[in-house]
Amino acid sequence: MSALARTEKIVPTAMPKKSASVLAFSRKPSSRFRAGPIAAAIARNVVPPLVVMIIILALWQILCSEVGATLPPPSQVWQESYDLIAYPFFNYGSQDIGLGWRVLISLQRVAYGFGLAAVAGVLIGAVIGQSIWAMRGLDPIFQVLRTVPPLAWLPLSLAAFQDSNPSAIFVIFITSIWPVIINTAVGVRNIPQDYRNVAKVLCLNQFEFFFKIMLPSAAPYIFTGLRIGIGLSWLAIVAAEMLTGGVGIGFFIWDAWNSSRLPDIIVALAYIGVVGFILDKLVSAVGTIVTRGACAS
Amino acid sequence: MNAYLKLDHIDKHFERGGQRAEVLKDINLTIGKGEFVSIIGHSGCGKSTLLNLVAGLTPVSCGAVLLENREVNAPGPERAVVFQNHSLLPWLTVYENVNLAVSKVFGRTKSKAECHDWVMANLDLVQMAHAKDKRPSEVSGGMKQRVGIARALAMEPKILLLDEPFGALDALTRAHLQDAVMEIHLRLGNTMLMITHDVDEAVLLSDRIVMMTNGPAAFIGDVLDVPMARPRNRIELASDRMYLKCREAVLKFLYERHRFVEAAE
Numbered sequence: 001m002s003a004l005a006r007t008e009k010i011v012p013t014a015m016p017k018k019s020a021s022v023l024a025f026s027r028k029p030s031s032r033f034r035a036g037p038i039a040a041a042i043a044r045n046v047v048p049p050l051v052v053m054i055i056i057l058a059l060w061q062i063l064c065s066e067v068g069a070t071l072p073p074p075s076q077v078w079q080e081s082y083d084l085i086a087y088p089f090f091n092y093g094s095q096d097i098g099l100g101w102r103v104l105i106s107l108q109r110v111a112y113g114f115g116l117a118a119v120a121g122v123l124i125g126a127v128i129g130q131s132i133w134a135m136r137g138l139d140p141i142f143q144v145l146r147t148v149p150p151l152a153w154l155p156l157s158l159a160a161f162q163d164s165n166p167s168a169i170f171v172i173f174i175t176s177i178w179p180v181i182i183n184t185a186v187g188v189r190n191i192p193q194d195y196r197n198v199a200k201v202l203c204l205n206q207f208e209f210f211f212k213i214m215l216p217s218a219a220p221y222i223f224t225g226l227r228i229g230i231g232l233s234w235l236a237i238v239a240a241e242m243l244t245g246g247v248g249i250g251f252f253i254w255d256a257w258n259s260s261r262l263p264d265i266i267v268a269l270a271y272i273g274v275v276g277f278i279l280d281k282l283v284s285a286v287g288t289i290v291t292r293g294a295c296a297s
Numbered sequence: 298m299n300a301y302l303k304l305d306h307i308d309k310h311f312e313r314g315g316q317r318a319e320v321l322k323d324i325n326l327t328i329g330k331g332e333f334v335s336i337i338g339h340s341g342c343g344k345s346t347l348l349n350l351v352a353g354l355t356p357v358s359c360g361a362v363l364l365e366n367r368e369v370n371a372p373g374p375e376r377a378v379v380f381q382n383h384s385l386l387p388w389l390t391v392y393e394n395v396n397l398a399v400s401k402v403f404g405r406t407k408s409k410a411e412c413h414d415w416v417m418a419n420l421d422l423v424q425m426a427h428a429k430d431k432r433p434s435e436v437s438g439g440m441k442q443r444v445g446i447a448r449a450l451a452m453e454p455k456i457l458l459l460d461e462p463f464g465a466l467d468a469l470t471r472a473h474l475q476d477a478v479m480e481i482h483l484r485l486g487n488t489m490l491m492i493t494h495d496v497d498e499a500v501l502l503s504d505r506i507v508m509m510t511n512g513p514a515a516f517i518g519d520v521l522d523v524p525m526a527r528p529r530n531r532i533e534l535a536s537d538r539m540y541l542k543c544r545e546a547v548l549k550f551l552y553e554r555h556r557f558v559e560a561a562e
Contacts (some may be wrong), residue, residue, distance in 0.1 A: 194384035200372040216388040
């Protein structure tokens with residue numbers, strides 16, 4: 001007690017001296033003075049969801065602890081699937097690997113499928129946005145095709161590719177390409193006439209126009225499309241992997257269901273949710289960096 | 298006069314759904330090298346359309362635009378345009394906006410260092426070198442238009458087309474920019490064609506003022522010579538007899554002979 005009281009006494013006498021000297025020599029407040037507001041911002045954004053999560057977990061625990069409950073309570077999930085939660089990157093053989101590895105494998109498929117969809121989608125969208133005839137011809141077809149559910153493409157792609165991995169990638173591609181095409185086309189159609197006039201006076205060729213005017217001008221729209229697309233592809237990969245097998249996170253869920261490991265499924269769901277959230281934020285962050293200048297005119 | 302730019306019997310009409318709208322009819326105009334010509338008229342008389350025809354942004358329906366006796370019917374950097382709303386690309390900095398034009402027009406003939414010097418020379422000309430790394434959204438409206446002028450001048454155009462370049466600016470900024478344009482015209486001797494709806498601006502800047510009648514099917518009602526010595530000073534001119542006479546002539550044309558009829562479609 002006495003030691004604590006002594007330190008408390010020392011602090012107020014030392015503090016004014018320190019702050020006075022800092023204020024006298026620097027004009028701008030140094031970064032350590034911003035620690036307070038940052039801590040407050042973290043508290044504002046982290047504490048409420050944390051509280052809600054604890055309430056939900058408690059409710060869940062109460063509801064699923066009764067005799068005859070069909071689903072496991074959180075405590076059981078923690079006990080039975082502790083390996084999966086605590087060690088995402090263990091590797092005990094071909095089918096006995098951590099969820100981190102499985103997520104990475106699924107992400108790799110998404111990267112291929114979504115990457116292809118992003119490039120193809122932007123190019124096709126640019127053509128549709130530029131040419132009134134391409135729009136008239138292709139738009140009705142796209143409007144019909146984009147309503148086809150992702151998994152409906154799977155049998156067809158299995159037949160075409162004769163292999164599960166390219167089929168899964170194709171399903172990702174075909175799922176995520178539509179919002180990219182449609183948003184890019186809208187963005188290109190909305191390029192202000194002023195910018196087109198500038199390009200005309202400068203005699204920019206198609207190639208230069210695409211990179212110097214079209215892409216930057218339509219970037220906010222394109223990134224809206226990409227953000228919807230990455231969300232859809234993460235939805236589709238889990239479903240596709242359930243059917244095609246392999247080592248992805250989707251197949252893990254199916255496998256766990258077949259061997260009645262319900263706690264594992266719950267952990268996998270949490271993984272999928274968190275990764276999907278991170279993917280969305282990632283695309284949105286890239287979008288804000290890239291389109292910094294394009295919105296304010 | 299030595300014909301540098303010639304508008305030869307130009308007609309322009311727009312067609313939409315079988316309906317034909319006559320905009321310009323039988324426009325004949327000759328502009329000499331180094332001349333500053335303004336086109337003035339009420340709004341909707343087709344003066345912007347006329348500038349777009351010269352720029353090649355819209356095709357003529359009939360007749361031809363001749364620059365140094367050669368027909369021009371597509372846009373090109375030798376007829377650089379200063380747009381009304383500056384039209385700078387917001388994702389590029391001031392420097393990059395000018396450099397886009399310079400590297401496109403001189404990319405093959407000048408080295409990188411020469412291109413850089415040329416961009417800076419033009420930014421210096423409009424006194425915008427200090428803001429070269431700012432984005433258009435970070436500078437004022439007058440500064441944006443200065444950069445727009447620098448971009449157009451950097452193309453070394455044979456004729457500079459100004460489409461109501463100061464229309465969106467406040468009166469004080471407008472006066473500053475008018476002075477800047479007059480100084481550039483005096484120093485470089487460019488041929489300039491300016492669209493305006495400001496009588497004072499037209500008299501102050503121009504060697505000749507082309508006055509358009511009201512649309513539809515507008516034509517050149519009258520051409521007024523402004524025989525005042527350069528450099529011109531706006532304060533001295535305020536009481537100059539020639540200035541007042543020219544101003545009166547334009548006002549009479551616009552408000553007596555060709556009054557703007559609000560009800561006309």
